[in-house]
Amino acid sequence: MQATIALLPGDGIGPEVVAEGVEVLKAVGERYGHSFSFSEGLIGGCAIDAHGTALPEATIEICRAADAVLLGAVGGPKWDDPKAKVRPEQGLLGIRKTLGLYANLRPVTVTPALASRSPLRPDLVEGVDLLVVRELTGGIYFGDKTCVYIRPDEEQAVDTCVYTTSEIERVVRRACELARTRRGKVTSVDKANVLETSRLWRRVASRVVAEEFPDIQLEHILVDACAMHLLRRPADFDVIVTENMFGDILTDEASMLAGSLGLLPSASLGAGKAGLYEPIHGSAPDIAGKGVANPLATILSVALLLRYSLGLDTEAEAVEKAVYATIDAGILTGDLAPAGQGRSTKEVGAAVLERLG
Numbered sequence: 020m021q022a023t024i025a026l027l028p029g030d031g032i033g034p035e036v037v038a039e040g041v042e043v044l045k046a047v048g049e050r051y052g053h054s055f056s057f058s059e060g061l062i063g064g065c066a067i068d069a070h071g072t073a074l075p076e077a078t079i080e081i082c083r084a085a086d087a088v089l090l091g092a093v094g095g096p097k098w099d100d101p102k103a104k105v106r107p108e109q110g111l112l113g114i115r116k117t118l119g120l121y122a123n124l125r126p127v128t129v130t131p132a133l134a135s136r137s138p139l140r141p142d143l144v145e146g147v148d149l150l151v152v153r154e155l156t157g158g159i160y161f162g163d164k165t166c167v168y169i170r171p172d173e174e175q176a177v178d179t180c181v182y183t184t185s186e187i188e189r190v191v192r193r194a195c196e197l198a199r200t201r202r203g204k205v206t207s208v209d210k211a212n213v214l215e216t217s218r219l220w221r222r223v224a225s226r227v228v229a230e231e232f233p234d235i236q237l238e239h240i241l242v243d244a245c246a247m248h249l250l251r252r253p254a255d256f257d258v259i260v261t262e263n264m265f266g267d268i269l270t271d272e273a274s275m276l277a278g279s280l281g282l283l284p285s286a287s288l289g290a291g292k293a294g295l296y297e298p299i300h301g302s303a304p305d306i307a308g309k310g311v312a313n314p315l316a317t318i319l320s321v322a323l324l325l326r327y328s329l330g331l332d333t334e335a336e337a338v339e340k341a342v343y344a345t346i347d348a349g350i351l352t353g354d355l356a357p358a359g360q361g362r363s364t365k366e367v368g369a370a371v372l373e374r375l376g
């Protein structure tokens with residue numbers, strides 16, 4: 020097949036990990052006879068430096084013209100002034116919203132090799148295979164925001180959390196459809212004891228499942244309890260569906276089941292097949308430029324890209340197998356390796372390529 024993939028490496032370790040993802044795409048192309056072409060755009064801090072905006076028009080056009088987008092990460096101390104009018108993160112939120120990517124899939128899988136290295140007890144995390152479906156284009160991230168002086172020495176900041184019925188319906192449907200291909204269980208996470216948006220979320224989720232997915236086993240949990248259950252009984256979860264900010268926080272937490280933020284990939288999908296694929300981690304300013312970032316979250320995001328946007332299931336599985344074989348072989352960056360034994364980003368990337376066959 021022929022496909023165009025837009026690359027948005029971004030800031031910090033973004034370019035380092037995207038480079039390894041591109042090597043894997045090239046290798047898949049060669050080995051399976053596909054022709055992938057690449058177009059590159061600026062996003063985040065590097066786009067602010069070049070054009071004064073975190074999401075230049077040219078970047079949006081590159082993404083719209085592509086079959087899929089592979090993104091690294093945005094942000095960093097250089098652009099962190101809380102008073103700045105333009106911020107790298109606006110680029111990320113902007114591209115998600117512009118492309119209508121309302122469902123963010125964040126799978127967490129713990130292999131035996133990872134279980135033995137997890138900061139949590141191996142017997143707790145072994146067999147974890149869960150998928151968080153995070154709503155990505157609504158909620159408190161996108162509601163009205165203000166910060167004004169209400170008295171000379173008193174400021175007031177407001178972030179508004181908004182959800183509509185249809186925004187909840189479509190992401191719950193997506194979660195249920197995915198659950199049908201897995202173990203048929205959906206956990207909807209909210210804060211319905213306090214938030215109006217959560218009460219709407221819970222009502223809509225219950226109705227969608229009752230009317231359209233009677234085969235799905237639905238449970239509701241409050242987000243604070245979910246944060247605890249994720250550590251106490253993580254293997255019980257199949258699909259978790261939740262609003263934008265809860266999903267953001269719970270998935271950084273869930274990354275510790277696998278042992279590192281550097282392992283978790285994501286797929287952001289909308290109505291069509293085109294999607295955006297990115298590791299869930301950020302630009303990691305503390306290790307940027309050192310060549311030690313874990314590239315596996317990005318390489319696993321490439322697997323999701325092959326599966327969801329290009330329909331190449333065999334190739335996606337081959338990439339995932341190569342990643343897990345690399346982990347099993349103990350070829351790990353410093354975030355997972357014993358102290359002083361971490362391998363470089365490039366070494367780990369090369370080990371995956373070798374195992375790709």
Ligand code: NAD
Pocket residue numbers: 032036091092093094095096108111280281282297298299300301302303304305306311312313314316352354
């Ligand atoms: P972060 O995810 O960048 O880093 C948190 C910790 O995890 C750091 O210690 C980092 O070294 C480590 N880490 C992250 N990815 C790693 C990898 N691949 N390999 C090894 N270690 C890894 O989060 P932060 O420090 O809170 O944020 C830094 C910047 O990144 C901020 O500007 C933030 O807004 C941005 N950010 C961007 C994205 C994104 O682009 N999708 C996501 C999260 C944070």
Ligand code: IPM
Pocket residue numbers: 094108111112267299300301
């Ligand atoms: C993520 C990040 C982003 C988010 C930030 C950088 C805007 O944390 O992709 O998880 O909160 O969505």
Ligand code: MN
Pocket residue numbers: 267268271299
């Ligand atoms: Mn996050």
